[in-house]
Amino acid sequence: MLTTLADSRNMHVAARQMHLSQPAASKMLKDLEGFFGFEIFMRQPRAMVLTELGAHVVRHARILLNDAGRLVEEIDALRQGGYGQLIIGAIPAAAPEILPAALAELKHRRPRLAISFQEQSSDRLLIDLEYKRLDLVIGRLTSSDQHNLFDFEPLREEPLRIVVRSGHPLLDSEPSLEELSHWPWVLHPSTSPMRGVFETALAEAGIASPTSVVETTSTQTALQLLKISDMLAVLPRSVLRSPLAAGQYQTLPLVVGEPLDYYGIITRKGEPISSAASELVTALRSQGSLEHDASWL
Secondary structure, eight states: OHHHHHHHOOHHHHHHHTTOOHHHHHHHHHHHHHHHTSOSEEEOSSOEEEOHHHHHHHHHHHHHHHHHHHHHHHHHHHHTTOOOEEEEEEOTTTTTTHHHHHHHHHHHHOTTOEEEEEEOOHHHHHHHHHTTSOSEEEEOOOSGGGGGTEEEEEEEEEOEEEEEETTOGGGGSOOOHHHHTTSOEEEOOTTSHHHHHHHHHHHHTTOOOOSSEEEOSOHHHHHHHHHTSSOEEEEEGGGGHHHHHTTSEEEOSOOOSSOEEEEEEEEETTOOOOHHHHHHHHHHHHHHHHHHHOOOO
């Protein structure tokens, strides 16, 4: 009731979506507010608006619904002879090698485990982790207060490189960072840690941000844009191993900013993880150690 009303902001619409009469839905909300002892929604002429305390109630309601939905899915899988479900998210830096190798190891041990994976920036993944739409994340904490919500186990730090297509005109010179800022770029969104490193380096050098920018979290989209244009990109070293080896791309010798902070395994604080997630964590630790020892650039 609470989440449906928070989404629709209209009691009549919420009641219809829940297949209830409007008086029944209104009584349900009144009973809930009586139980909590405060208004969850402010009644305005054209909308139902969450109060400050109501927003906290709805946040927990969403978490409970997602948790219950996962329980039903896992029980159904077990009844059908399966071995449960694992839903994970990872930043692009972890996706090319560390994660696939760890997933392959897990699938070898649990061939009937259903695994769902999404690649996205850390800020978006952590929202899904908080609301229990993900079991764990391989990424970075994006604000100092997130240690109150999540546990973080570092895997490795990630050097960044400026990448261009092979044959790019900049490869014949030694451009400064200021010169590069006038070229078109493909970059991660402004909320991502990778973009933060880039913008900090520009700010420290007193250089304005590029004005010609395409924003995307997709590594494949970024590489394709580089391949067919004179655009530049800042990408983590780990995603470049195969593209550089194929000879389609090259890195500029200029260093931009410090390496990204360590990315790692992020789970909800104080909450035990499933046995499947635990096995994946073990595999990730092993792969992270192997990758840390490798040197190729």
